[in-house]
Amino acid sequence: MRIPIPPIPLPDKVVELARAYADGSREPAEPRDAATVILLRGAEDGPAVYYLRRHTTMEFAGGMCVYPGGGVDPRDFDATVAWAGPPPAEWAERLGCDEEMARALVCAAVRETFEESGVLLAGPSPDEVVADTTGEDWEADRHALESRDLAMTSFLAARGLVLRTDLLGVWGGWLTPAFEPKRYRTWFFVALLPEGQRTRHVSTESASVTWLPAAEAVAQAERGEMLMMPPTYLTSLEVAQFGSAAEVVDAAHGRVVQMHTPDIEPLDGDGWTLSIPEHHRPILAAHRS
Numbered sequence: 001m002r003i004p005i006p007p008i009p010l011p012d013k014v015v016e017l018a019r020a021y022a023d024g025s026r027e028p029a030e031p032r033d034a035a036t037v038i039l040l041r042g043a044e045d046g047p048a049v050y051y052l053r054r055h056t057t058m059e060f061a062g063g064m065c066v067y068p069g070g071g072v073d074p075r076d077f078d079a080t081v082a083w084a085g086p087p088p089a090e091w092a093e094r095l096g097c098d099e100e101m102a103r104a105l106v107c108a109a110v111r112e113t114f115e116e117s118g119v120l121l122a123g124p125s126p127d128e129v130v131a132d133t134t135g136e137d138w139e140a141d142r143h144a145l146e147s148r149d150l151a152m153t154s155f156l157a158a159r160g161l162v163l164r165t166d167l168l169g170v171w172g173g174w175l176t177p178a179f180e181p182k183r184y185r186t187w188f189f190v191a192l193l194p195e196g197q198r199t200r201h202v203s204t205e206s207a208s209v210t211w212l213p214a215a216e217a218v219a220q221a222e223r224g225e226m227l228m229m230p231p232t233y234l235t236s237l238e239v240a241q242f243g244s245a246a247e248v249v250d251a252a253h254g255r256v257v258q259m260h261t262p263d264i265e266p267l268d269g270d271g272w273t274l275s276i277p278e279h280h281r282p283i284l285a286a287h288r289s
Contacts, residue, residue, distance in 0.1 A: 006233065007267055010271065015272045021179050029181055032072075033071065035072065036186055038235065039119060040191065040192050042244060050067070051065045051210050053066075065221075067235075070112045077107075083103075084164055086166065088102045091165070094256050096259065106165050107152050109187075117202070119198075129164055131197065142202065168191050171188040172255075174262075177263065190252050192249055213240070218233065221233050230276070241283060
């Protein structure tokens with residue numbers, strides 16, 4: 001089965017629905033704030049990315065391959081969290097939000113990455129990172145975080161760790177279209193797999209996990225072997241343009257998020273499609289040529 005790859009022709013009923021939200025005759029659902037992390041490691045044929053395939057029974061994006069991530073938890077706003085790296089004010093400028101939200105998004109990114117891959121972007125000092133998180137005690141803490149029985153701040157404090165926010169890079173942002181019943185405002189981050197750590201299949205929301213070169217993931221999506229939503233496909237295509245995982249992280253320095261909300265636009269030839277971020281247009285055009 002092939003899946004729709006941008007540009008996606010939209011059915012007439014979807015176009016009509018989008019217009020109803022655009023003219024104010026229907027009220028869009030309030031989006032939930034979320035963070036997702038493009039976890040990277042080196043490969044012979046370019047940057048490799050960690051993907052999770054969500055259970056087909058999931059209400060949102062069932063069966064889709066995604067990056068680790070999830071919604072911001074109220075406790076991610078805790079200002080007492082041990083912090084190393086750029087201050088929240090700097091993150092706020094780059095994420096396009098206030099300092100309180102910036103702190104919560106960074107915490108959510110680190111927390112969700114640990115919950116869904118077992119990788120922890122934290123260390124005993126601002127210059128160190130945890131080398132191994134595979135022990136039973138780590139797994140117990142991961143479960144407690146996932147079930148919300150343990151807050152990230154308490155977890156770090158009990159282990160004498162600080163968030164290594166400098167290990168994260170800013171990549172982009174997507175807001176689910178207004179006509180969707182369930183919506184997320186998602187900030188995309190990038191991070192290298194820390195030396196000594198390894199991913200493992202631990203997420204309760206995923207049926208399987210895999211490391212793939214970004215270019216191969218794009219090819220599999222186009223062949224219908226992987227299911228991806230447009231933001232994941234386009235982001236993977238963009239990442240595939242780089243020669244190494246380190247180059248991707250380097251490119252994240254200085255990036256500022258411009259949240260993109262897909263809207264309907266004319267499709268070449270006939271019909272309508274969903275818009276994509278402007279910087280993705282030349283990448284997609286070159287890929288298709």
